Amino acid sequence: MGKISTSAFSVSIDGFGAALNQSLDNPFGEGGMALPGWMLKTRMFHAMRGQEGGSTGVDDGFASRSMENIGAWIMGRNMFGPIRGPWPDDSWKGWWGENPPYHAPTFILTHHPRDPIVMEGGTTFHFVTDGFHAALERARDAAGDLDIKIGGGVSTVRQYLRAGLIDELHLAFSPVMLGRGETMFEGLDLPELGYRLIETAPTELATHVVIGR
Numbered sequence: 001m002g003k004i005s006t007s008a009f010s011v012s013i014d015g016f017g018a019a020l021n022q023s024l025d026n027p028f029g030e031g032g033m034a035l036p037g038w039m040l041k042t043r044m045f046h047a048m049r050g051q052e053g054g055s056t057g058v059d060d061g062f063a064s065r066s067m068e069n070i071g072a073w074i075m076g077r078n079m080f081g082p083i084r085g086p087w088p089d090d091s092w093k094g095w096w097g098e099n100p101p102y103h104a105p106t107f108i109l110t111h112h113p114r115d116p117i118v119m120e121g122g123t124t125f126h127f128v129t130d131g132f133h134a135a136l137e138r139a140r141d142a143a144g145d146l147d148i149k150i151g152g153g154v155s156t157v158r159q160y161l162r163a164g165l166i167d168e169l170h171l172a173f174s175p176v177m178l179g180r181g182e183t184m185f186e187g188l189d190l191p192e193l194g195y196r197l198i199e200t201a202p203t204e205l206a207t208h209v210v211i212g213r
Helices: 043-048 058-065 132-143 154-162
Strands: 004-012 016-018 070-076 105-109 124-128 147-152 168-174 196-202 207-212
Touching: 004 058, 004 154, 016 154, 043 058, 058 168, 058 207, 070 132, 070 154, 105 132, 124 132, 132 147, 132 154, 147 154
Parallel strands: 004 147, 004 168, 070 105, 070 147, 105 124
Antiparallel strands: 004 016, 168 207, 196 207
């Protein structure tokens, strides 16, 4: 069985993993696109979008590691898209176009049922309405010996952290302050939950921190 991890999750230095007012034009909330700036410049991200160039080095190394050995993904409804409440129709298929970057079964936490969506490149979106434990069991069945990635957003990562179900968490602290948004750590006692610092690596664009159990 592989590990359960969250990787390349960008957080502001004042502890927010997303800004407020997510919309189609602002997937990270208003002003939130400053958070993943470190990743957008990497060679890995350029290659993922079919582009040449991009930076190498520590940031690119963490970005590349974040996409390795993955057999299944789990993400929250807000990470899948800005639509709230019942699905109005089947037109929304995620932010990423016809070939999302996941290339594995991807389980979306939601209160509203929807049929699976088969995309190009091996990604199938499955919609799970019976809770985060059920999503994890389905992800385990799908992943086999490979890893399960908890992709986000903030509330989804917090749920799995609070339950002690994440084996390893890589946070990239971006040198920006949001002031308000979705807080990453409020109410979480990470040492009490058994987490410890494993690795740190500062760069010009982010400070990478890895914790684990």
